[in-house]
Amino acid sequence: MALISMKNVTVKKQGKTLLNNLNWKVNKGENWVILGLNGSGKTTLLKLIMAEYWSTQGQVEVLNTRFGQGDIPNMRTKIGVVGSFIAERLPANMLAEKIVLTGKYKSSMLYKEYGETELNEARQMLTVIGGKHLLGHIYGSLSQGEKQLLLIARSLMEKPEIIILDEATSGLDLFAREKLLTQVEKISELPHAPTILYVTHHAEEITDKMSHILLLRRGEIVAQGPKKDIITPQVLENFYESPVNIISIDDKRFFIKPQA
Structure with missing residues (x-):
């Protein structure tokens, strides 16, 4: 079943081609x-x-939902998004579990009535993905990595069919990044796990749970498909337009660097 389908898609803005002739399918x-x-x-x-x-x-x-014909607002409710633009809208003085709960209402504020049942649902979600230690803490007091974990839990509250993680480790140090990537993998273990779209410019963030890769360069798809077919010297050298070395990390992760 295709969750996302693009056929010969081009996007132009102010006379500039931003995406050119994309053909891409994401299956459940x-x-x-x-x-x-x-x-x-x-x-x-x-x-x-x-x-x-x-x-x-x-x-x-x-x-x-076919664009131009279907119910776009309803479609959007089925997609969870984690990005820096959301983090900036959330109240710094709000408790962690309440930040997570805002995801249930697709709002940066708790404008609807809620009780312990709803708060416990938020606490459980944060706990499941490895954030139990954040319960009771004020959002503004947390580290960047801890805030990102809250945003991930928040995006999962409506049980989305797709979750988009946009540069999720941006601004994190090495140790915080590795911890967050481990927590991201827990999403795939949820009873109703959504399809993950993980957006990055760091190849070393491709974790074991990621099954497919799309390589995008100057608005065009250079390659796409199962991870094993993409993480090869030939494909990556074509993508980066330069010879690269692929270093395996625990047979699960990869580090790619230019050849000397």
């Missing part, structure tokens, strides 16, 4: 890394998936 049960350097079109692709941008040509369908 697949977890994708969208890998691209700065300026590759990753943000534009995310905005396209969320129907914040519309294609200039081609056909886009997300969660059985």
